[in-house]
Amino acid sequence: MTMLFDSHMHLNDERFLGREEEVVSEAKEAGVPLLFCAGYDLASSRKAVELAERFPGVYAFVGFHPENLEGVSEEALNEIADLAKSPKVIGIGEIGLDYHWFKDPKDHETQKVWFIRQIDLANHLHLPVSIHARDAYGDLLPLLKEHPIKRSGVLHCYSGSPEMMKEFAKLGLYFGFDGPITFKNAVTPKECVKACPLDRILVETDSPYLTPTPFRGQENGPKYIPYIARQMAEIKGIEERELEEALNENLYRLFHVKHG
Numbered sequence: 001m002t003m004l005f006d007s008h009m010h011l012n013d014e015r016f017l018g019r020e021e022e023v024v025s026e027a028k029e030a031g032v033p034l035l036f037c038a039g040y041d042l043a044s045s046r047k048a049v050e051l052a053e054r055f056p057g058v059y060a061f062v063g064f065h066p067e068n069l070e071g072v073s074e075e076a077l078n079e080i081a082d083l084a085k086s087p088k089v090i091g092i093g094e095i096g097l098d099y100h101w102f103k104d105p106k107d108h109e110t111q112k113v114w115f116i117r118q119i120d121l122a123n124h125l126h127l128p129v130s131i132h133a134r135d136a137y138g139d140l141l142p143l144l145k146e147h148p149i150k151r152s153g154v155l156h157c158y159s160g161s162p163e164m165m166k167e168f169a170k171l172g173l174y175f176g177f178d179g180p181i182t183f184k185n186a187v188t189p190k191e192c193v194k195a196c197p198l199d200r201i202l203v204e205t206d207s208p209y210l211t212p213t214p215f216r217g218q219e220n221g222p223k224y225i226p227y228i229a230r231q232m233a234e235i236k237g238i239e240e241r242e243l244e245e246a247l248n249e250n251l252y253r254l255f256h257v258k259h260g
Contacts, residue, residue, distance in 0.1 A: 002244045003259045004229055005034035005251055006222035008094070008130060008156045008176055008204035011058060012037055012047035015208045015219065024055050027222035033057040034257060035222050036204075038094045038130055038156075040065035042076050045083055052088035059257060060086070061093035061130045063118050066111040067101060077117060084125050090255045092122040093130025094156055097143075100134045108136075112143060119147050128254055129153035131173075137164050144171055152254060157206050161188065162195035169200055174254055176204040179212035179220060182231045193235045198246045202254075203229050 006027065010016070016023050027035060037052060038061040039045030045062035052060040062083045064072050083089060095118040097111050122129045128151040133140050137160045154174040158165070165175060175196050181189045193201070203225055205212075211220035212227045233243040252258045 002031065002241065003034070004032045004203065004225050004244060004247065005036070005257075005259075006032055006205050006207070006225050007036050007154065007202045007251060007255075008038055008061075008178075009035055009207045009222050010038060010040075010044075010209075011035060011051050012039065012044045013208050020051060020055070023221055023223075024058065027225070028057065030223040030226060032222050032225045034059070034251075034259065036061060036090065036130075036255075039063055040094060041068040042071070042079060045080060049083050049086050049089060053086060059088050059090045059255075061091045062089055063092045063095045063130075064114060065094050065132055066096050066098040066115065069110060069114055072114055077121065080118075081121055081125065084121075084127065089127070090257060091128045091130050091153070092118055092125070093153075094132040095119070095129060096132035097136035097140055098132060098134045099136040099139075108139070112139070115143070116147050119149055122153075123150045126151055130156050130176075132156055134159065137161075141167055144168075144173075149173075154202055154254065156204065157210070158192060159189070160192070162191050165192055165195060169197060174200050174202050174250060176202045177228065177232065178204050178206050179210040179216070179224070179228060181235065182212040182228060183216070184213070190235050193232055198236070198238075198243075199250060199253075201232070201243075201247065202250055203232065203247055 048060035207220035
């Protein structure tokens, strides 16, 4: 059985509290032994590193999500930098811009400030980034052109257009796809998977959220990665083995992590 991975999930989420070993075990049994646990504030980043150091196949991102900037400070960012010294930390994330819940232009400017600070941190530490973007791609593209990411990164749970994807690909970015590509009426996500260059695509769950069909409505977990990957291959019109090989090559190229 080909081994896969979950390039963005939240083993540090409260829903998994006390069941982390079960989640990791079920994922491994499903052929998904590599899990990338994303932090979204200081506490969750600490937890992500703790879990990564506890489980052999788990790695961590550390950083501040744009929805969780309350309490962020230079001191807090310094602690993120200290956490990133762990050999199990493979990137800064999830960081980015989210205008869906934040409509005030002042909030947008605050998000940009801390996003740039975290890009600078990633560049200083020679780490890639995991980017969260929602209803903000118009601002994201020029910002990334003005503040290049040295070690590249992934647009986690990509929800932009195929046309915008081409522009981000020119910056060397990768694109993570989740459960929504399995939804029957998810036209744009499917178009994006089809248009995504094979050497830029990654698979993820964002679990415990975004559960794929046929389990929609239930708790999501990395054990469902094969369902998402299978849908990817079908959309792209290629064999599952070809897709899986490309996925693993991309994972290693971006994060320097591989099976075994």
